[in-house]
Amino acid sequence: SPPKSPSQKNRSRTKREYDYKSDAARKVEMIAKSRDERRQRQADEKAIRNQIIHLEQNNPNWEFAQMIHEFRNSLDFRPLRDGDPVIENQISVCVRKRPINDKERRRKEVDVISVRTKNQLIVHEPKQKVDLTKYLENQQFRFDYVFDDTCENELVYRFTAKPLVKTIFEGGMATCFAYGQTGSGKTHTMGGEFKGKQQNFKNGIYGLVAQDVFRLLSHPKYIKNNYIVSASFFEIYGKLVFDLLAKKQRLRVLEDGKQQVQVVGLTERVVAKVEHVFELIQKGSLERTSGQTSANSNSSRSHAVFQIILRKSGSRHVAGKFSLIDLAGNERGADNNKSNRQTRIEGADINKSLLALKECIRALGRKGLICLFVKELIASDNLDDVQNTIPEDEIAEENMDIDEELARAEEKRLQISSLEWELRESQRHV
Numbered sequence: 001s002p003p004k005s006p007s008q009k010n011r012s013r014t015k016r017e018y019d020y021k022s023d024a025a026r027k028v029e030m031i032a033k034s035r036d037e038r039r040q041r042q043a044d045e046k047a048i049r050n051q052i053i054h055l056e057q058n059n060p061n062w063e064f065a066q067m068i069h070e071f072r073n074s075l076d077f078r079p080l081r082d083g084d085p086v087i088e089n090q091i092s093v094c095v096r097k098r099p100i101n102d103k104e105r106r107r108k109e110v111d112v113i114s115v116r117t118k119n120q121l122i123v124h125e126p127k128q129k130v131d132l133t134k135y136l137e138n139q140q141f142r143f144d145y146v147f148d149d150t151c152e153n154e155l156v157y158r159f160t161a162k163p164l165v166k167t168i169f170e171g172g173m174a175t176c177f178a179y180g181q182t183g184s185g186k187t188h189t190m191g192g193e194f195k196g197k198q199q200n201f202k203n204g205i206y207g208l209v210a211q212d213v214f215r216l217l218s219h220p221k222y223i224k225n226n227y228i229v230s231a232s233f234f235e236i237y238g239k240l241v242f243d244l245l246a247k248k249q250r251l252r253v254l255e256d257g258k259q260q261v262q263v264v265g266l267t268e269r270v271v272a273k274v275e276h277v278f279e280l281i282q283k284g285s286l287e288r289t290s291g292q293t294s295a296n297s298n299s300s301r302s303h304a305v306f307q308i309i310l311r312k313s314g315s316r317h318v319a320g321k322f323s324l325i326d327l328a329g330n331e332r333g334a335d336n337n338k339s340n341r342q343t344r345i346e347g348a349d350i351n352k353s354l355l356a357l358k359e360c361i362r363a364l365g366r367k368g369l370i371c372l373f374v375k376e377l378i379a380s381d382n383l384d385d386v387q388n389t390i391p392e393d394e395i396a397e398e399n400m401d402i403d404e405e406l407a408r409a410e411e412k413r414l415q416i417s418s419l420e421w422e423l424r425e426s427q428r429h430v
């Protein structure tokens with residue numbers, strides 16, 4: 001054949017490249033498509049399942065179930081997708097809905113939450129008029145992200161804790177809290193999915209952060225810092241602190257000369273590879289739940305704090321720290337009515353400490369949030385002390401932007417409070 005002219009050559013190469021590119025692009029598209037289809041299928045199957053269960057005539061809640069079902073049919077659902085952009089905020093508040101469990105299904109409880117879009121959910125609140133006519137009050141809430149009950153830990157991680165990993169490589173202190181009622185899935189999210197009694201520590205937020213930390217260590221941008229990674233794991237139970245990496249040894253919390261709160265004697269293990277972190281997570285998690293009658297009873301009444309710390313080689317100075325916190329379940333006073341005095345005091349203590357935490361988050365913008373949090377949990381008997389910790393004018397002086405940040409945080413806090421209230425109300429009616 002005659003020699004090709006340069007333009008022909010170019011054309012054929014361009015075509016080959018084009019084929020190659022479109023091949024790869026097509027593969028990615030197909031993966032994304034099958035993923036989306038899978039999730040859609042799961043959602044459809046679930047909808048059918050729910051319908052069958054809820055529409056049983058002997059279900060005392062069937063009228064509400066039917067109303068919710070009809071309302072859902074009228075909605076245009078556009079849930080979060082894998083490829084959606086991750087927005088980075090100073091504070092991010094996200095909600096994860098867990099699937100209805102077997103016990104709830106047996107009790108014919110109604111699923112009153114619809115996740116409509118990636119940042120909106122609807123609470124269907126069952127109501128009754130004076131003439132006993134039943135109706136729904138549908139309340140919409142907006143968050144930074146809302147994860148529906150088909151989302152897995154990896155997806156939740158990608159939109160929440162993952163963007164914070166690089167923060168600690170750049171001298172920052174990052175904190176991620178799991179907040180919610182007992183049984184809502186905090187430990188499942190933070191520690192990893194349960195398969196029976198076994199927990200897969202690799203796919204919890206702790207494990208996923210650890211994997212990304214080790215990945216970033218060798219990133220060209222950070223490799224020259226020669227970071228040493230270490231980890232600690234402790235538990236706050238009432239006013240007591242226990243080291244989960246040292247057989248639950250009791251620790252004291254003191255303020256040092258620089259007014260920094262220190263957990264004295266806390267074990268900090270240097271970790272050379274990610275497998276070591278998984279081992280520590282497993283060890284601490286078992287320590288947290290062992291020796292208790294019910295796997296969930298005592299551990300859900302304490303806050304667990306897992307920390308990953310970066311130091312530059314040869315330095316004692318903390319260069320970055322990620323604190324991952326599985327909070328104690330926030331309890332409704334009404335649920336504890338029949339419990340003994342100790343349990344009720346514990347419940348009140350937990351709620352008080354969670355309120356202190358909210359105050360701390362409001363005051364975000366100041367450094368050392370976690371230190372402040374630990375300090376207030378342990379040292380403060382009086383909520384007024386907590387509120388008075390940070391004088392408003394001091395905050396204003398420090399940074400004008402903080403006002404705006406505070407307003408935004410306050411708005412988010414109000415959103416959470418009203419959602420909680422709604423959930424409580426709807427539980428009362430269902």
Ligand code: ADP
Nearest residue numbers: 098099181182183184185186187188189194300
């Ligand atoms: P918490 O720590 O908030 O008290 P857990 O994480 O222990 O709650 O979860 C309670 C139960 O619900 C566990 O058996 C867990 O496996 C299950 N669970 C929680 N979230 C999910 C989810 N998103 N998908 C499937 N099961 C879940």
Ligand code: MG
Nearest residue numbers: 186187299300
């Ligand atoms: Mg738990």
